[in-house]
Structures are given as C-alpha cells and as structure tokens.
Amino acid sequence: MELPLVSVVIPAYNRPNTLQIAIDSVLEQTYPQIEIIICDDSTDDRVHEMIIPYLQSFPQIQYHKNERNLFLENWHKCFDLAAGEYINYLMDDDVFHKEKIAKMIYFFNEFENITLVTSYRQTIDESGQLLPPIYATAKLYDETRIMDGKLLGDVALTRCLNVIGEPTTVLFRKKDLTELYGVYKGKQYSLINDMAAWLLLLSKGKAVYIPEALSYFRRHPNQNNNTLGLKAYSEWLDIIIASRDGGFLDTNDLFKMALHSYLERVSGYEQFAEDIKRIETILASLD
Template sequence: MNRESYPLVSVLIPAYNRPDTLKIAIDSILDQTYPNIEIIICDDSSDDRVSEMMDSSYSHLPQIRYFKNEQNLFIGNWHKCFDLSSGEYINYLMDDDVFHREKIATMMSYFLRFENITLATSYRQTIDANGEHIPPIYATQRLYREDRVMDGKMLGNYALSHCLNVIGEPTTVLFRKKDLIDRYGFYQGKQYVLLNDMAAWLSLLSKGRAVYITDAMSYFRLHPNQNNETLGANLFSEWLDLMIASREDGFLDRDDLYQMALRSYRDRVGGYPAYAKDIDRIDTILASL
C-alpha cells in the first residue's frame, strides 16, 4: 500500500517556549512507522527560540506546517491547531512529551479493525527532565494486564469515580476528528482549562468504545515547569463540574458511582479552605441522593 492509502493522521503541537524538548517531540513523530502523518505546530511562545529552531531544522519538510501566533492564544492555540488540521484522525502532542515510534500505527490498527471506536489510549511511561524513565505516579499506573476494547462510559466512569485522569494527557490519546463535535476541552457547554483533556475524553467516550493498550505508546515528561503548575489550585474544582455535568451524558448513572466520585473529590480537597464551597455543594448533593 502506498502512503495515501492510509488515513491521514494530524499530530497537533501547541508549542510554548520549549525549543529543546519540542525538537525531541517532533523527531519522535518523524520516526513513526505509520506512513501518513502531517504535523501542525502553533507557537504561543513569548520569544523567537522556537521559530528559530523550526527554521533551522524543519523548514525543508513539507509534512510540517508551522505557525507563529501574533499574540498569546492560550487555550485558543489548541483550537487553532485543530482547525488547521486536515487529517481524519487527531493526536495532540505536548511539546515536552515523546511518542513511541509505533504509537500511531498501533492505535490506528484498532480503528481500522474494530467498529465504533472513538478513543484509543495506552499506558504512558513517565520520564524526567532528562528523558530517563521514572516510576509511575498514581494517575499513570498501568490499568490492565492485557489490551482491551471496552465501552467508553466504563472507562469514563473509572476516571470520574476515582477523580483521576487515568485516560491520559493530550499526548496519550488518538481519536477521529469528526467524533469531537465540540471544540477541544468543551464539555456540556463549558470550556475547561486545567482539565481540557478530560473534558474532551468524556465527550468522545460518550459516543462509542475505547481502546486501552498496555504497552507504553508515549512518554510523559514530569518537570518543574509544567503549565499546570501555574494555573492555580482552585481550578481543581473543574473535577466537580465535570462529575456533575457527566451525569447528563450518561456517566455515573448509578447513585453509588456518583457518590464514590463525589467522595473521592471531597477526599482530595478536604482541609483546603479554597474548596469550602465545593464541600458544601457535595454535601447538598449527597443528602439528596
């Protein structure tokens, strides 16, 4: 089969001030065994280091489309990447993460073999600032011992009831573009910021089946300068908003699951004064069930 016989996959990178790790990320896409990939990079950087690196290293490659934003778009940069993409399938890649070279081929094989798949994810290997493997954190523990195809709501319920993004960061998930009807990070009419990935995953999981792959198909870099370290602690409240909104979409459909989710959230934030209103809100909901 020639390259054009394979569905086009768009890998989207919302870049920001990390030319060194961005280069590693791009090289991991160029090393993919899957033959039909385009790369869209929208650069929200506050300086020219990324644009200079792109000019010197990748300006000769037609499969890479690079755009430098005139002003910082923040979450809008994610939408810009999506709108500029031409692929039937989408995989975001954070500019400090890395793909396994078989990632796209492995995940696409499930979409091509099975019907009604709306999301493919996998175990993700945590790495440090230098790219060395480190032990998993709680959210990145391997979920299963074997690959599996499952009902999307089953995976969504597991994440919601544990108040934990076990599905993965944006780098981890591959999905079909047409299945994400709302903009990335929108769920039930609200744009999520800290949990834009979970919001997108719930939207996708509500529509079909999920694939979980036990091998590490991506590498999640943990380092002191990650964006979510600067977004503000009170944005953790987005978990509670997602739990409540998800009930309207068929998640947490049993009261015991909903109670487990609410109590998991309360356990996570209990003792922090900033979340006093959330605790009151949870107590009111629990009393009504």
C-alpha cells in the same frame, strides 16, 4: 488501500529543546501518513529559530506563529488547521514511541465504533530518564482492552483523576470531537481540558486501552500539573456533575463514589469550602 492521514498537532510554548525531541519522535513514526501542525504561542523567537531547518527539510510540517498569546484558542487553532482524518495532540515536552500511531490506528481500522484509543504512558524526567509511575499514570490493565467508553470514563470520574491520559496519549477521529477541544456540556474547561474532550468522545462509542508505553510523559517543575497545584481540582466537581447528562455515573452509587473522591482531594483546604457544602447537599438528596 490508501492509509488515512493522521494530524499530530502541537500547541508550542517556549520549549524549543523538548519540542525538537517531540518533533523527532513524530518523524520517526513507523506509520507513514502523518502531518505535523505546530501553532506557536511562545513569547520569544526561540521555537521559530529552531524550527526553520525542519521546515526546509520536511514538507509535512506546518508552522504557525501566533501574533498574540492565544492560550486555549491555540488548541482550537491546531485542530482547525488539521487536515487529517485522525488527530493526536502532542505536548511540546512529551515524546511518542515510534510505533504509537501505527499500533493505535489499527483499532480504528479493524473494529467498529471506536472513538478513543489510549495507552499506558511512561513518565520521564527532564533529561528523558524513566521514572516510576505516579498515581494518575499507573497501568490500568495488564492486557489490551476494548470497552464501552462510558465504563472508562467512570473509572476516571470515580477516582477524580485523569487516568485516561494527557493530550499526548490519545488518538481520535477528528469528526468525533463535535465540540471545541476542552468543551463539555457547554463549558470550556481550561485546567482539565483533556478530560473534557475524552468524556465527549467516550460518550459516543468504545475505548481501547493498550498496556504498552506508547508515549512518554515528561515531568518537570514548570509544567502545569505542578504550577497550578490544587487549582487543577477546581473544575472536577463541575465535570463530575455534568457527566451524568452524558450517560456517565449512571447509578447513585457511582455518582457518590465520584463525589467522595473529590471530597478526599480537597478536604481541609479552605478555598474549597463552598464545593464541600455543595457536595454535602447533593449527597443528602441522594440518600
């Protein structure tokens, strides 16, 4: 039986050195049917220069240099160019375990109604050395679990934290993502676009969590998580509220847990004063 094609899509930006490591980790996959789509949003030609030898040697790699900076549209461009039945985003500073795709696609082939497969992700430093997990990347379960997607979504929402994984972590079926990547309930999220995509997928079926480290999440001073800081929380309240229409947080107790988690994150910061007032109003209406 012919194996389905998996598209590994990489929105690249000014990181030729780590991008090369990321590409190599895809080329080393034990799963044979993979194409690599690179859409380059860089402000210089270093990525293009690095990629030329790869294009000469590996026909499964496609490279597209954007004429202007596309930002979020670059993610959509990657998706549109993908020919695979399955898609896995790969950040240009992250790394795949060599068996990532093979181990994840097994669940789509063997079980019904799977819409998202994720795993534990190992944190690494700038040089690739292993780091202890941070709160968001701590192992959720010690055994492989197949669970209702909404249950996994609720775990993230009630913690106000993306415990499901960064874009690198998740494999999904292309046809299941029926909105643009990062769009949820009509809103394009930019700082938590991965969570928006995961909620859309989780609302449609079952999720798989694998406790093995099948990807490596690189932490460094210039990544978005560090440079955006508290701004990353600015979209969480909207997605918590919107998620109820998608079947998440379907009891008042779960909804309250999510709102209180958000309050804990932003309490004491003046820029979130309006959000705090909004939450207090919502909580009062639930009592």
